[in-house]
Amino acid sequence: MEQNVSVSSTDQYGHDSMFYLFSRKNPYLRSWDLYLKNKGRRKDVILRLIEKGAPLYREYEDGTTPLFLILTMEDEYLEKFFFDYFKNHQIDLNVPNRFGVTPLKYCWMNRELELFYYxxxxxxIRKKFKDVVPLHTPPQYCQMNQELELFSYKQ
Structure with missing residues (x-):
């Protein structure tokens, strides 16, 4: 990263480097090829932006902050890594946004929503397979190509 480039700069819409890194709201803002090439480097990029002073508490129009987005990535390893990182570097996860929601609470709400969807x-699945009897493995642990082998229909 260039020494004279500010990572806290925003564009005309108020979006900063962290917003574009996550591109959660507008996935078309990030090139799919670039995403696939750098997916494994995401942790390094986030750490570098934090070290260079990227604001972690800046709110976007929907009330989320970079902390909200970091703690709700779809990678459990990275989420745990950043929880530990924030704890060790004394980054406060209890600073509320304008709606009174903290990054920790947002992460918890996101987990509850995921569990609700699951x-x-x-x-x-139970309704769909109500007449199907598992022989030894519940359907959520089966691979798609093994499901037919592990189930038999009631006669």
Whole structure:
């Protein structure tokens, strides 16, 4: 990263480097090829931006902050790594946004929502396969190509 480039700069829409790194709201802002090439380097890029002074508490229009986005990535290893990193570097995860939601609370709400969706999917699977008896492995642990081998229909 250039020494004279500010990582806290924003564009005309108020979006900064962290916003574009996550591109959660507008996935078309990030090149898919570039994303795939740098997916493994995401941790290094985030750490570098933090070290260079990227603001972690800056709110976007929907109320999220870079801390919200970092703690709700779809990579459990990175989420745990950054929880530990923030704890060790005394970055406060209890600073509320304008709606009164903290990054820690947002992460918890996101987990509850994921669990709710998983439960809904499990209920739908149970309804779909109500006449199917598992022989020894529940369907959520089966691979797609093994499901037919592990189930038999009631006669």
């Amino acid at each position: 439960k809904q999917e499990d209920d739908e």
